[in-house]
Amino acid sequence: MVTQPTGRRAAFSPDTASTRLHQALRTRMCEGDFTPGEVISIRRIAAEYGTSAMPAREALRWLVTEGALVFSDSRKIIVPELSRERFEEVLYARKNLETEVSRQAFAHITATDIDELKRIDEQINGAIAQGDIVRYMRGNYQFHFLIYRRSHSQVLLPLIEILWLQYGPSMRYICTRWGASSIADDHHREVTQALSSGDCEAFCQAIGADIEQGMMLLS
Amino acid sequence: MVTQPTGRRAAFSPDTASTRLHQALRTRMCEGDFTPGEVISIRRIAAEYGTSAMPAREALRWLVTEGALVFSDSRKIIVPELSRERFEEVLYARKNLETEVSRQAFAHITATDIDELKRIDEQINGAIAQGDIVRYMRGNYQFHFLIYRRSHSQVLLPLIEILWLQYGPSMRYICTRWGASSIADDHHREVTQALSSGDCEAFCQAIGADIEQGMMLLS
DNA sequence: ATCACACATATGTGATCACAGTACCCATCA
């Protein structure tokens, strides 16, 4: 059975099997639990989560409208393989939107938040050291969205989540292929340091640099 | 029965009753055909478009995930009333994203496109003169998205459409309340002039100014 | 006249079925 994931639910959505399943799958997408090209079937997901086909059907079609899943030529629902061009587009959009919400979030980030960010960053570094891609992806997601949630932006945040939904599977794929070493030089420490010293500009630039670092993997 | 609207469909989506209905409703939302607070019922939409409840149900729930519709406290699906704060957020995000895609689109806009833009702008001005809000909204939508489509951005364009979905009903409401005169001073002519003279910066600034003009209505 | 209860209606949700495609596998034949 599906339990409510840690992720925030968009605005008010009723507590139904469909929405629970949707959120569970969203989180798994952002954390890179799925592989590009993988076929996601309505009935299989339904069986996996112990519901009828209907909630699974709705949840999957929502993910399609969000661009997280796509239709294959034969109408099967699959995890998309982002072209290099499109992956760049996503990263470009991410840099644009995420530096913006970071700027909005800056004033609302507390000392407790900074401690939490440092704790998450340590876990991330541990995951990288162990070559644990899944834990890395999950930590990276938590790190960024802890910041972004502080912006209290009800408009930009859902857009960013859509970008992550599209970005997750391919990022996971790239990480797996290139190995954990390829992502070792993230800019999370610069982020927390800029926050500690209260430097908004350095903070936003560090976020931007962290995202841009993803582009390096493409060359 | 639903016919394929003029709007572009996101990536590849199969030609089903659900997707057709979804697109039809999307277009109506962007053009401001609905009123904030209005209740949109599954069965009523189904009857209106001559389908069973299922396609209507899916189309409406997709619009909810896109933020174009929301749930009332009693789980009814309604057209949201944007708070002033949130309306500002949407406009802010619009300015950010739409100036960006305009920049990307600039190089791909042909002389034929410019003529078409001028033609649409004349229709818009005619609509304003007649106080025809619906025709104004439709023209404004066509004007902007003719430009944005030239960016060929598969990532930013869907995000912008989501913003318009949220923005449409409230904009329609504001226009109706304030009268057509309140929107008389758009910056469309500056846009086409900048395009004619090949000035990218002026073009992007005119787009930004046109969007910012919407903020004036709030004060 | 006013309040309360009950019934009728309308809502979204979930389940199940039939249907039209597609893909894949295995047997059959050249």
Next chain:
DNA sequence: TGATGGGTACTGTGATCACATATGTGTGAT
């Protein structure tokens, strides 16, 4: 050995039903 045929299983789609809940309305009693 290879190609071709057919059949089986699986896919998403649409329709319909049962159910719980919410809303509104009218009727009854006080």
